[in-house]
Amino acid sequence: MQKKKEHPKVKSQLHPRSQHRERYNFDLLIKSSPKLAAFVAPNKYGDDSVDFFNPKAVLALNKALLKHHYGVEFWEIPEHYLCPPIPGRADYIHNIADLLKGNEGEIPKGNHIKGLDIGVGASCIYPIIGNHEYGWSFIGSDTNETAIVSAKAIEQGNSKLKSNVEIRRQEQSNAFFKDILKPDEKVDFTMCNPPFHASIEDAQKASLKKIKNLKGRRPSQAVLNFGGQQNELWTKGGEARFIKDMIYESRNFGKQCLWFTSLISKEVTLKPTYKILTKVKATDVKTITMGQGQKVSRFIAWTFLSKQEQKEWSHRLMS
Template identity: 45%
Template structure:
């Protein structure tokens, strides 16, 4: 499979997958590699095991992760697109620094980190940031914590915590006086299971396997895929709750999958007194997604509170 050429310039997943290198990283992947009609190496992206092994190989080769397993039925995300979100956040934060922000002094909070722990892994291994991942699902928390503990490259730099209140997002996760340079979230996209199932069947049809449309090649638990009101309701709650932590976060952010959700979300941002907001568009082939970022601080306040000056090196 060819990775779209519109990935972020610092994304290491440009061009086609190098299956020779990936199979060297995870030899079991070789059994699932075949040739497409053009004679190019690929895998069957409808095969759950093949997708899992591909992710293991990508994480081993590019992110120094030697152990990565998921509980059955949990989301197995495509890594190149996840990396883009991290790189665009680095650009956003970099505006208040004289260069790209790197090192463990940068604190990132990943809301809904999932059993896969993908965002913390990419952020830590790409930039050296210290990452806190939170989730309401105790199985996901344990799985992500196991991944961190099993990999020497991660265990001193990633913390996984359980969100104790299933009705809260930041409350119960951000402690009194605690500061984060960035927060990120890939919210539940769908408003119901019916919506998720219909979209899944369309995806299987696009893969040429409509008859298999009741399964998910990337899996996903209910709370990973849908919630009442879908992503619009979830991000609205996130924005509303972010007011409680105005001085403690430099930039809040969330993915927004549907363009039509941006106007009501931007209206809400204005109503709660946000000082800065950004919409960052990400293109991966024909797919377009967006990062909505907001801050209650001016640039000068961000520099003062988060230690960035024009002379930072």
């Protein structure tokens, strides 16, 4: 066994309100979800951990985290679908809460605050966290029928989500808001975790590189250790094309949403995205940087509302 590693007490790069700033307390997690115990063992430094390259171990850890921190009663996802790293997903939610803050710095809470999660996925992860942490309600959309069925099962299997989350199927593969937002319907924010690779080959190369960096050796084949389907991991043109199309379509819904947002995985995507937002005459654009471990992530937010309209909308959120 190698010399025991000294770990900082708090993961300072995570959002201050995150429930995941301290190291995993496996004793408490196992108490919440006993099935996790089978996957917990000391690592080479003598610290309790799980094998993050074992999909079953990651799934068991996620179930325990969701039960312990977010009171989730039921959470199952289909095999080979994306099993999300929860601390990073929580950071997106907490930073959106900061984006919605009122003039006095208060965070709007309650189910009158509504978000649209574009590509809610089989895990329904953002509605789970957003509803638990802030009481928000959500529309979750997806083009994938299996993901829709899974997200609906999670919504139905959790009493708090039943009345606060609505899952809607997007029938058009190249649409984001059309036929999801009704003509008179408003949401306070949208959020999206785009597929960021341009092809399955790119996704596999990235996975191989990640595993090599973490394990120090080249694996024999690509293993996407968090799972993931085509629509979750790659799309024609990659994230730049995906976000470009989303921005162009968002113009038609500019009066129905306060803040449109999307994660951006690659820093190189920012420059062309700013150009498009200038072209479509977005009135305000913000880039929010987040950090998880060695990785820096970010999301971009834009609106078509005037400063006065933003102020009036924000006032309504706090009333």
